[in-house]
Amino acid sequence: MITGKNYIGSQLKAGGNITLKTFNPLLNTENPWVFTEATHEEIEEAVALASQAFDSYKRCSGIEKAAFLNTIADEILALGDLLLVQYCSESGFSKGRAEGERGRMIGQLRSFAEMLIEGSWVQATIDTAIPERQPAPKEDLRKMLVPLGPVVVFGSSNFPFAFSTAGGDTASALAAGCPVIVKSHSMHIGTGEMVASAIIKAAQKTNMPEGVFSNLAGAGRTLGASLVQHPLVKAVGFTGSISGGRALCDLAAKRPEPIPVFAEMGSVNPVVLLPEALKQNSQKWALAYAGSITLGAGQFCTNPGLLLAVKGAALNEFAEQLAKAIEKTTPSCMLHASMQADFETGIFTMASQNGVSKVAQFTGEVPPNHGRPTVLKVSGEEFLKNKVLSHEVFGPFSILVECNDEAELLQIINTLDGQLTGTIIGEENELHEHQDVIFALQNRVGRLIFNGVPTGVEVCPSMLHGGPYPASSDSRFTAVGTHAVYRWVRPLSYQNWPDDLLPAELQNENPLQIVRTTDHKLTLSKI
Incomplete structure (x- = not known):
C-alpha cells in the first residue's frame, strides 16, 4: 500500500530525484520503503489546485463538509491493522498506543462533523435595520465567519495520527472550509501516505473538489519554507520545536502579504x-x-x-x-x-x-x-x-x-x-x-x-491547548478541540444585502435553524 509518492490532489507523483527512508527505532534499522521528496513543480501544482478548490469548497454546506469528515474517518478505519503496523514501524510505539491515538484522530474528525451539522460555530450576528432612526437611519448589518483559504499543515513527530496528516489541524481547517496541503513529517511518511490515501478516497466519495487535500513528503526545511512563502497559501499550522516554529513565523511575517502561523512549540509545564x-x-x-x-x-x-x-x-x-x-x-x-x-x-x-x-x-x-x-x-x-x-x-x-x-x-x-x-x-x-x-x-x-497531571489532553470545546509564547505563537487559540476551527476563519460583514443572496446562516428565515445573535439576543427565531 506504500508507493513512496506524493499526493498532488488525487494524483500520485514522484518526479524528483531526492529520496529518503523512515526508521524503525525499536528494531534500530531503516524501513524498506523509499519516498521521493516533492519537487518545486509538484509544490506549485498542489498549491494551485488548493487555490482552485477553495473557490468551490468554501461554498460547501456544513452538511456536505460533515459528510466529508465522517467519510475520512470511515476510510481510515477501513485501512485496519495495516495502518497500525505502519504506525508502529515508524514510531516505536506499541499497538495499544497506535489504537488509542487512532481513536483520538477519528474522534476529532467526528467532533468537527457534529459541529458543522449543528452550525452555530459560524457566530452569525445580525443587527436589523432601523430606517426611521434619528438623526441617521441604521443600516442592516450581518456578520459571520468565513474561511481564509488554503492552509499548510506540518505533521508532528510525536503524534503520527492525532497531530499529523488527518490530525487536529487538518480536521479543523477542512471543517472551516479551507483546502489543506500537508507537509508529512519525515519520521513517518509511510503512515502519512496511508492516511492521505483515506482522505483522497473520502474526497472522491463525497464529491469534494480536486485539490481539497494534498500530501507532500520531504526532509529538511526547504519544502516547508517554499510552502509558507507561496502567495496562494493563507495560513499555517505547525507542531514542533521552538526553532522550527519561529523560523516559519518569521518567513510568514516577511511575505508581501503576511499570513498567520499557528505554531505549538516548547513547554516544560x-x-x-x-x-x-x-x-x-x-x-x-x-x-x-x-x-x-x-x-x-x-x-x-x-x-x-x-x-x-x-x-x-x-x-x-x-x-x-x-x-x-x-x-x-x-x-x-x-x-x-x-x-x-x-x-x-x-x-x-x-x-x-x-x-x-x-x-x-x-x-x-x-x-x-x-x-x-x-x-x-x-x-x-x-x-x-x-x-x-x-x-x-x-x-x-x-x-x-x-x-x-x-x-x-x-x-x-x-x-x-x-x-x-x-x-x-x-x-x-x-x-x-x-x-x-x-x-x-x-x-x-x-x-x-x-491536583492532576498535565499529560492527557481531552478533545472537547473547553480544552485550551496553547499558551503564551513560546508555548504557542498566538495564545488566543487552541490546537485541540472544536474551537481550533477559529484559527482558519475571519469575520465578514454584509451591509444591506438582499436576503436571498445572503449565506443561509444569515437569511431572515434562519433555514439552518442555528443559534444566532439577533439584535443583541441569542435566538433560534427567524426575522
Whole structure:
C-alpha cells in the first residue's frame, strides 16, 4: 500500500530525484520503503489546485463538509491493522498506543462533523435595520465567519495520527472550509501516505473538489519554507520545536502579504507542589508524576519537565518516593535514534550546570533508542541564575527546584516563558493561602490544572491547548478541540444585502435553524 509518492490532489507523483527512508527505532534499522521528496513543480501544482478548490469548497454546506469528515474517518478505519503496523514501524510505539491515538484522530474528525451539522460555530450576528432612526437611519448589518483559504499543515513527530496528516489541524481547517496541503513529517511518511490515501478516497466519495487535500513528503526545511512563502497559501499550522516554529513565523511575517502561523512549540509545564499536599500524600503524587514524566517515553508536549516546591521535610519525602518510582520504571523506545541522542545530550547539559544533582535515573540495561528516565535537582537560587535550566529536554526527564520560600517560588514562576500547562498540587485550603502563586502561574499558561497531571489532553470545546509564547505563537487559540476551527476563519460583514443572496446562516428565515445573535439576543427565531 506504500508507493513512496506524493499526493498532488488525487494524483500520485514522484518526479524528483531526492529520496529518503523512515526508521524503525525499536528494531534500530531503516524501513524498506523509499519516498521521493516533492519537487518545486509538484509544490506549485498542489498549491494551485488548493487555490482552485477553495473557490468551490468554501461554498460547501456544513452538511456536505460533515459528510466529508465522517467519510475520512470511515476510510481510515477501513485501512485496519495495516495502518497500525505502519504506525508502529515508524514510531516505536506499541499497538495499544497506535489504537488509542487512532481513536483520538477519528474522534476529532467526528467532533468537527457534529459541529458543522449543528452550525452555530459560524457566530452569525445580525443587527436589523432601523430606517426611521434619528438623526441617521441604521443600516442592516450581518456578520459571520468565513474561511481564509488554503492552509499548510506540518505533521508532528510525536503524534503520527492525532497531530499529523488527518490530525487536529487538518480536521479543523477542512471543517472551516479551507483546502489543506500537508507537509508529512519525515519520521513517518509511510503512515502519512496511508492516511492521505483515506482522505483522497473520502474526497472522491463525497464529491469534494480536486485539490481539497494534498500530501507532500520531504526532509529538511526547504519544502516547508517554499510552502509558507507561496502567495496562494493563507495560513499555517505547525507542531514542533521552538526553532522550527519561529523560523516559519518569521518567513510568514516577511511575505508581501503576511499570513498567520499557528505554531505549538516548547513547554516544560511547571508543577507547583504545595507543602500540605506533599505532607499528606507524598507517595501518591510521586507515583503519579513518575508515570506522567515517563509516559510515552516523555515525548508529550505536556510532559511535566519542571517541579517547583519550597524545601522541607515533605519535599524530601516526595523526592525519595519519586526516585524509587523512576528507578523502577522500564525505559521506553523513543521516536528516532536522533531524538534519543538529543535526549542524552540534554540530560548531560542539564547535569553539568552549577548546583545540579541527581535525584534518580534508571540504571539498568537500556536497549538502543530507549530513553533512560531521569530526574535532577537544583536550588531555586541556582535556577534563577541560569536560563539553561528552564529549557525543555524532550523525553522522560524533569528537574526538581527547591525554593527557599514562597517569595523565591513566585520569582521563578514570574520569570518562566509561556507554557501549555501549569499545575497546582495542594489541599483545597492551600489554594486560599497561595493565591499569589496561582495568579502568577495563570499568567504564564494556557491550561491551569489542580491536583492532576498535565499529560492527557481531552478533545472537547473547553480544552485550551496553547499558551503564551513560546508555548504557542498566538495564545488566543487552541490546537485541540472544536474551537481550533477559529484559527482558519475571519469575520465578514454584509451591509444591506438582499436576503436571498445572503449565506443561509444569515437569511431572515434562519433555514439552518442555528443559534444566532439577533439584535443583541441569542435566538433560534427567524426575522
